[in-house]
Each structure stands twice: as structure tokens, then as C-alpha cells.
Amino acid sequence: MSKIESTVFHLGLNKEVLEGAKIALIPGDPGRVSKIASYMDNPKPLASNREYTSYLAYIEGTPIVVCSTGIGGPSTSIAVEELAQLGIDTFIRIGTTGAIQENIEIGDVIISTGCVRLDGASRHFAPLEYPAVASYDVLNALVTGAKEANLTHHVGVSASSDTFYPGQERYDTFRKDVPLHMQGKIKLWQQLHVLNFEMEGATLFTQAASLGLRAGMVAGVIVNRTKAEIPDEVMAKKVENNGITVALAALKTLIAGK
Numbered sequence: 001m002s003k004i005e006s007t008v009f010h011l012g013l014n015k016e017v018l019e020g021a022k023i024a025l026i027p028g029d030p031g032r033v034s035k036i037a038s039y040m041d042n043p044k045p046l047a048s049n050r051e052y053t054s055y056l057a058y059i060e061g062t063p064i065v066v067c068s069t070g071i072g073g074p075s076t077s078i079a080v081e082e083l084a085q086l087g088i089d090t091f092i093r094i095g096t097t098g099a100i101q102e103n104i105e106i107g108d109v110i111i112s113t114g115c116v117r118l119d120g121a122s123r124h125f126a127p128l129e130y131p132a133v134a135s136y137d138v139l140n141a142l143v144t145g146a147k148e149a150n151l152t153h154h155v156g157v158s159a160s161s162d163t164f165y166p167g168q169e170r171y172d173t174f175r176k177d178v179p180l181h182m183q184g185k186i187k188l189w190q191q192l193h194v195l196n197f198e199m200e201g202a203t204l205f206t207q208a209a210s211l212g213l214r215a216g217m218v219a220g221v222i223v224n225r226t227k228a229e230i231p232d233e234v235m236a237k238k239v240e241n242n243g244i245t246v247a248l249a250a251l252k253t254l255i256a257g258k
């Protein structure tokens with residue numbers, strides 16, 4: 001039996017339990033998986049290992065995998081690789097994010113056309129010159145979903161940092177400062193019309209595009225960095241529903257288009 005036919009090492013899944021699913025919804029937070037699955041039909045827990053919690057659920061009779069990636073590119077790349085081995089060809093990241101443009105409100109959603117590759121893991125899939133871009137049809141389905149959901153959404157470039165604190169220029173930390181070489185980065189990305197910071201998109205987009213797979217990302221804004229550094233956890237729990245709503249609406253477009 002080839003490796004591919006058996007259970008994948010980290011996710012603890014095999015082809016059989018995925019019931020032929022081709023699309024995966026991939027939040028960072030394992031605690032978000034059951035919530036996402038609960039909005040679909042017949043949600044069923046599949047596995048939980050390390051940061052990877054997975055469910056199977058159905059939309060209009062189509063099986064959909066929901067699997068968390070954990071925080072950051074490295075763990076995300078493992079989830080995407082192993083889901084691809086099991087036949088998934090379309091990935092929709094459902095995240096939360098920090099906006100860096102003044103006009104973006106908490107509760108808005110950001111749909112990323114591409115990501116600034118401030119991560120390390122994406123370089124293991126393609127040289128830095130390779131663009132971290134969403135696939136057109138997933139991006140289009142997400143924008144359509146946001147419009148149908150009547151949610152305020154912003155479409156543009158995100159920045160994916162390997163760290164939450166220095167890489168996103170947070171000063172209110174243990175050292176109460178940011179290393180000199182990381183100072184001024186919010187200003188730089190603001191000038192370049194980057195909309196937000198998060199931590200997985202660059203790896204996901206580079207990995208998927210370079211493997212000929214499809215990926216997109218929608219994230220709920222839980223903090224605006226022109227106003228604050230740390231998100232409010234109660235607000236964050238509420239806002240994550242907006243990203244989920246857009247992704248579920250996008251599924252309908254993707255399944256119809258399939």
C-alpha cells in the first residue's frame with residue numbers, strides 16, 4: 001500500500017473518512033472547527049491531533065472537510081500537504097486579522113487577493129519572486145459570498161507575518177519595544193496599500209498555487225492597528241462568524257461552478 005493510501009501522519013485522516021471531499025475550510029484555531037461544521041449538514045468529528053482538529057460536513061449533499069491549521073506557515077503547510085494527499089484540491093482559509101488601514105472597521109471582513117511573504121515556510125515551496133496569490137475562482141466566490149451576505153468587505157493584499165508581536169510591530173510586549181529592524185513596518189505596508197496582518201496566507205497561497213491547487217482566504221477584522229494593539233477576545237469570538245458566513249456562501253458558488 002502506497003503511503004498516500006494510508007493515514008496521513010499529522011492529521012490522522014485517510015481518504016476513506018473524507019468521503020471524496022475536494023474542498024477544505026481551514027481556520028487557524030482548532031476551536032473554530034466544530035463551529036464552522038455546525039453550520040453545515042451532518043457535521044461529524046474526524047480527528048484531533050496536535051493543532052489539527054478535523055470534521056466532515058455536507059453542503060447541498062457535497063462533502064466538505066473542516067480542518068484547523070494552527071498558527072503560522074509551518075503548521076499550515078503540513079495540513080495543506082496532507083489534505084492534498086487525501087484528494088483536497090481547494091482550500092478556503094477562514095481567519096481573523098488585524099487591519100492596518102484606518103478605514104477598516106472591526107467586524108469587517110478582508111478577502112485577500114495576495115499576501116506579502118513575510119513568512120519563512122513559503123520559501124520552501126517557491127523562491128521569493130514567486131507571487132503568493134489567491135486562485136481566481138476561490139477569490140471570486142468569496143467576494144460573491146460577501147456581497148450575498150451583505151457584509152462590509154475589503155478586497156486586497158494582506159501581509160503574512162511569522163510572528164504576532166515583533167513582526168506585526170506590537171510595542172506593548174514584555175520588552176515594551178520592537179527590535180529596530182522591525183520598526184516602521186506598519187507604516188511601510190500602509191503606504192503600499194496592504195490591508196491587514198495575519199499569519200498563514202502567504203504560505204497557503206504559495207504552496208497551493210505552486211502545486212496547482214486552489215486557495216483563497218477571508219478573515220474577520222478583530223483589531224484595527226491604527227487604534228489598538230491587542231484584540232478584544234469577546235469581540236474576536238463574535239467577529240469570526242463573519243468570515244465563516246462569507247466562506248459558507250462562497251462554497252455554494254464553488255460547488256455550483258464545479
Ligand SMILES: O=P(O)(O)O[C@H]1O[C@H](CO)[C@@H](O)[C@H]1O
Binds near residue numbers: 029072095096199
Ligand atoms: O484566527 P486565525 O485563523 O488563527 O488567524 C489569526 O489569528 C492567529 C493570531 O492570533 C494567527 O493564526 C492569525 O493568522
Ligand SMILES: O=c1cc[nH]c(=O)[nH]1
Binds near residue numbers: 098
Ligand atoms: O492583529 C492580528 C489579529 C489576528 N491575527 C493576527 O495575526 N494579527
